[in-house]
Amino acid sequence: MTHPTIPFIDLKSQFSALEPQIRERMDRVLAHGQYILGPEVTELEEQLADFVGVTHCYGVASGTDALQIALMALGVGPGDEVITVPYTWISSAETIALVGARPVFVDIQPDTWNMDPTQLEAAITERTRAIMPVGIYGQPADMAAVNAIADRHGLLVVEDAAQSLGSTHHGKRAGGLGTIGCTSFFPSKPLGCYGDGGALFTDNPDLAQRMKQIRNHGQAKKHHHPILGINARLDTLQAAVLLAKLEVFDQEIDQRQTVASHYARALSGSSIKAPQVANSNTSVWAQYTVLSDDREALKERLKAEGIPSVNYYAVPMHRQPVFADLGYQAGDFPVSEHVADHCLSLPMSPALTASQIDHITSTLVARAD
Template identity: 75%
Template sequence: MPDKAIPFIDLKSQFQSLEPSIRARMDRVLEHGRYILGPEVEELEARLAEFVRVDHCIGVASGTDALQIALMALGIGPGDEVITVPYTWISSAETIALVGATPVFVDIEADTWNMDAAKLEAAITDNTRAIMPVGIYGQPSDMTAINAIAERHQLPVIEDAAQSLGGTHRGKRSGGLGTIGCTSFFPSKPLGCYGDGGAVFTDDPALAQAIRQIRNHGQAKKHHHPVLGINGRLDTLQAAILLAKLEVFEDEIIQRQSVAAGYGRALADAPIKRPVVGDRNTSVWAQYTILSPDRDALRERLQAEGIPSVSYYAVPMHQQPVFASLGYQVGDFPETERVSAQCLSLPMSVGLSEAVIEEIGRVCTGQRTDQPS
């Protein structure tokens, strides 16, 4: 293995390659001093709307705020139900509860680990007010099937694209696949800032207006607050950083796909399940996640070789204590529980070398790292 430690996500190298552009954009913010809703925020919103191919993008303070603001803009609250998946970060379900609504879970597909559209309709009740699919690990859900079901029931779709911004479904960019799209710019995301940040996307002008007001304390103009809002604004410095990163994002997507292809070759003979990208999708590869029935032993072998790994969502939402009152039991979502018990994410960064990928592959196949491939 290389002498230096392998980072799980290599933000330092990315910064070094973009440092002149990032520093120049940050310096401009420091010079004009408009740290809240400065011109870089508006510029970023325009650039991201163009990237996702939607009419409106609204920058917000985090991916969690994006989801909560979307729910608030749709008027969802106590007595309402919102359908999402149990295999996700807690923000997806947390925000539903925070607006007073009830999360309702639908199991995931066995291969993509995204919402199983075949199980969605059975979960819809008279109290259902929205559907929130999650683009796990970098690829969107089957939004064609989900949108068709939503249209039949006249329900809005909130696309949780916190991990899938940059991925596509049937040629359309994630973030623009539902009534509202929400994403996160947490530093580890494929397009990440250096703190918290997020964005909301929509083609609906009325929803866009409501979202802009809600993110700024419900304010329509100075001293006039027609709706209840939150402090959910994107910092100007974070927008400046994102503008610099957005300049190379399309190239980085291609590089991430190349890294994933390298993993596919290196892990071809490993006793694990490799990730599957849906045949109508592309993935931005927010994570490269495998399934292993001997996950803990594999993690220890990787750790012994200086290779970091992470088990995301090892405790699914329906087993979290905060949601015990929903009444779900172990066994209710078998695919989620299987994936949660076996998932392991490997190092994933732009520029991860073929040599490192091959070494990780040797460990995963059970070979000694000093053994020739």
């Protein structure tokens, strides 16, 4: 029996379910014509601040812009060091370098694949200014441990919640777990728009004001630019899409967790390693990523059954040519390298049907041992 190809991330089904709400929201923008910083942007910021549980939220043009603006608002620059992980998308390290600071890497935990707090203090120097933990694949890092270390050393914490918005750590939402939280609305994210987009979160009013100015050329009021900024405003049309999607986001998170539970049950006892969620966390399952000792063969066999898969972050940051001058070598971060060499992300979407899940899991188990 030939199975139809399963979407890796099913945005078409999501749009079909939400089309009336999305079109209504977008039509309002087309009618009023305020395409830059229109009323939908402010409405979205207010709803997201309430959702995350912080006092300030500002929409920006991308998750990468959010990270860069956060570092700029904190005054991170040349001569500073910022600690992050090598197993992540390049934006985490890229933005540190773009503001003139030096990325410093620490390895990840072997179970959650997030920053290992036990390695943090050894990486702190007199030049360390901030720590940037990443919530990989949908769950936060051990932010309680990271914040405690940061507090002891007088450091700032930029939470990269590009994949973890909607998850929790000790009951508190991702995005609100550091000095500044950053997220992305790239279309494939659990809460995604139809282009690039992102947001910043904080409880600090001074940082909030700086971030608001930086995203709009450093402008405090018309024709008055007291600080340097960039052009990083969230488009009003993207805000309209996000407002429609935010209405069902909690429901979609529940559906993602149901899909993840099916995967976990199917992989129990298999040689394929399923992802682990820390006891203090919930996950929004931005990706469902497994480890396999025979990844390439498994990937090809899944493909033959119409099941797409992706090996994300196959080359960790410390092995990227752009960061060669940092002086890291292969073997410096063994957990990151092991995960990079063995990881495979499976289809994950709230719209996955029971039959699709059964087909994926039966293929996985059949090929696993």
